[in-house]
Amino acid sequence: MASQNVDVLIIGAGPTGLGAAKRLHQLKHTNFLIVDAAAEAGGLPLRTPPPRASFLIHVIFSHYLYFDDVINEALPKPDDWYEHERVSYVRSKNTWVPYPYQNNITMLPVEDQVKCIEGMIDAAEVRARAADKPKNFDEWIVRMMGTGLADIFMRPYNFKVWATPTTEMQCEWLGERVAAPSLKLVVSNVLNKKTAGNWGPNATFRFPARDGTGGIWKAVAKTLPQERFSFNKTVVRIEGTKKIAHLSDGSSVGYRSLISTMPLDEAVEIIDDAENLRPTSRELIYSSTHVIGVGVRGVLPPRIGDKCWLYFPEDDSPFYRATVFSNYSPYNCPQAEVKIKTIQTADPSLSGSVDTTSERPGPYWSLMLEVSQSSQKPVDEENLLADCMKGMISTGLLKAEDEIVSTYHRKFHHGYPTPSLVRDGQLKVLLPELKNKYSIWSRGRFGSYKYEVANQDHSFMVGVEATDNILFGANELTLDSPDYVNGRANTERRL
Ligand SMILES: Cc1cc2nc3c(=O)[nH]c(=O)nc-3n(C[C@H](O)[C@H](O)[C@H](O)COP(=O)(O)OP(=O)(O)OC[C@H]3O[C@@H](n4cnc5c(N)ncnc54)[C@H](O)[C@@H]3O)c2cc1C
Numbered sequence: 001m002a003s004q005n006v007d008v009l010i011i012g013a014g015p016t017g018l019g020a021a022k023r024l025h026q027l028k029h030t031n032f033l034i035v036d037a038a039a040e041a042g043g044l045p046l047r048t049p050p051p052r053a054s055f056l057i058h059v060i061f062s063h064y065l066y067f068d069d070v071i072n073e074a075l076p077k078p079d080d081w082y083e084h085e086r087v088s089y090v091r092s093k094n095t096w097v098p099y100p101y102q103n104n105i106t107m108l109p110v111e112d113q114v115k116c117i118e119g120m121i122d123a124a125e126v127r128a129r130a131a132d133k134p135k136n137f138d139e140w141i142v143r144m145m146g147t148g149l150a151d152i153f154m155r156p157y158n159f160k161v162w163a164t165p166t167t168e169m170q171c172e173w174l175g176e177r178v179a180a181p182s183l184k185l186v187v188s189n190v191l192n193k194k195t196a197g198n199w200g201p202n203a204t205f206r207f208p209a210r211d212g213t214g215g216i217w218k219a220v221a222k223t224l225p226q227e228r229f230s231f232n233k234t235v236v237r238i239e240g241t242k243k244i245a246h247l248s249d250g251s252s253v254g255y256r257s258l259i260s261t262m263p264l265d266e267a268v269e270i271i272d273d274a275e276n277l278r279p280t281s282r283e284l285i286y287s288s289t290h291v292i293g294v295g296v297r298g299v300l301p302p303r304i305g306d307k308c309w310l311y312f313p314e315d316d317s318p319f320y321r322a323t324v325f326s327n328y329s330p331y332n333c334p335q336a337e338v339k340i341k342t343i344q345t346a347d348p349s350l351s352g353s354v355d356t357t358s359e360r361p362g363p364y365w366s367l368m369l370e371v372s373q374s375s376q377k378p379v380d381e382e383n384l385l386a387d388c389m390k391g392m393i394s395t396g397l398l399k400a401e402d403e404i405v406s407t408y409h410r411k412f413h414h415g416y417p418t419p420s421l422v423r424d425g426q427l428k429v430l431l432p433e434l435k436n437k438y439s440i441w442s443r444g445r446f447g448s449y450k451y452e453v454a455n456q457d458h459s460f461m462v463g464v465e466a467t468d469n470i471l472f473g474a475n476e477l478t479l480d481s482p483d484y485v486n487g488r489a490n491t492e493r494r495l
Pocket residue numbers: 011012013014015016017035036037038042043044045057058059060061233234235236261262263289291370412414415416443444445446447454455456457459
């Protein structure tokens with residue numbers, strides 16, 4: 001006997017769980033419960049900010065009007081948001097190449113421009129002759145961009161992001177939507193010595209003014225009945241056949257349907273009767289992500305300017321991406337009058353030359369870095385912060401003498417679900433069996449493991465659509481048709 005029974009139990013109050021709950025509430029269902037191991041709603045995007053500066057990372061792009069409506073309802077005032085233009089660069093060959101990289105290779109040394117253009121010509125010929133589809137992500141890169149761009153940017157960058165060689169990843173997750181770069185445009189830009197960003201007319205994004213992205217999800221949770229949430233409780237065991245979830249406080253919840261947003265590989269481990277699925281679920285591949293933040297004293301230097309996020313394909317830094325977090329909202333940093341001690345200089349050997357004992361006013365700015373890790377790409381976790389400091393100096397983000405006022409390092413064990421060569425086969429076994437045999441809808445970034453539909457807007461809608469599937473048998477568009485959702489035919493998409 002369970003201590004409590006509900007129609008729908010939701011594990012996780014992140015974007016997916018909140019999407020499921022929002023839809024149930026909208027449809028006037030009251031017999032549901034959301035259980036989360038954390039102390040409040042928000043999932044991955046909600047991370048307690050360090051005391052001096054906030055490093056919540058996520059940027060919102062939307063593919064859905066429903067999602068827009070929900071976040072506008074939660075944060076309705078114009079001053080709840082800042083709108084930004086995407087200003088993005090790739091650090092390559094000691095310079096900042098505006099994104100998209102291939103359109104701006106005129107910034108590269110001439111021999112690299114030649115390699116890139118020769119590779120693109122070869123690739124165009126291969127594409128014209130090819131009868132089959134590329135067998136993996138690496139073949140896809142070479143066929144779309146050529147070996148020049150592959151070697152200088154795509155291969156090293158993608159290994160830094162995924163911590164998995166491109167030869168071991170599928171390319172289906174990219175869908176049909178990614179076009180080969182225009183050889184004409186690339187050559188014309190090179191001959192005209194032109195460099196220009198090419199994000200298109202809607203190249204803007206919104207960011208919450210306060211509380212980072214986690215603030216959005218806390219606000220969405222507030223629009224739901226609070227008695228539907230049960231925090232600080234971990235689901236530790238699921239009796240699959242009996243449909244009872246056991247929680248860390250010793251209580252249990254019986255359910256008719258379960259929407260689980262915990263990682264699929266972890267869920268299968270705690271379902272009593274799902275031993276037969278474990279050989280498959282244990283082979284799902286993911287990488288871990290380290291998020292590192294630094295708060296810096298001083299006026300934002302011109303070398304940083306209005307940059308939003310920056311890509312780092314080369315091995316002079318451990319991080320693959322840096323975000324100038326203080327550019328997203330002035331509230332992402334302490335205000336200038338706040339007095340903070342300097343901890344060290346970026347190069348700690350210079351720390352003796354600055355005052356590290358007294359609290360002094362700002363202004364301040366901040367950077368947030370991401371580093372991937374896997375068994376194929378180990379990370380020296382203990383020294384990662386120091387290695388990132390060196391990387392920020394060698395890539396020109398920081399000067400050796402810059403004063404660091406705060407640091408932050410957090411590891412997300414499940415960071416990126418890897419689109420491996422065998423992933424789709426694994427998901428075809430796992431997801432239907434959990435649903436059909438145990439009434440478990442495993443959904444969300446790691447619940448359904450599909451990177452191509454694992455951003456916040458996707459995850460939220462995956463939750464909404466799981467609810468509609470449970471209640472009405474409706475099609476789960478996002479999970480089943482990522483190409484449509486992410487493609488140009490989807491007129492709700494804002495990119
Ligand atoms: C480094 C990084 C950068 C990202 N950047 C962006 C970005 O810029 N834009 C964007 O849109 N998205 C971004 N994302 C993706 C975004 O974080 C996800 O889309 C979103 O968090 C997925 O929501 P979810 O609800 O599926 O999972 P989660 O957010 O992981 O929520 C799952 C919840 O389940 C709970 N839980 C897990 N196991 C249990 C258990 N056994 N019992 C009880 N509770 C449990 C957890 O505590 C958590 O609250 C990024 C992700 C990472 C890692």
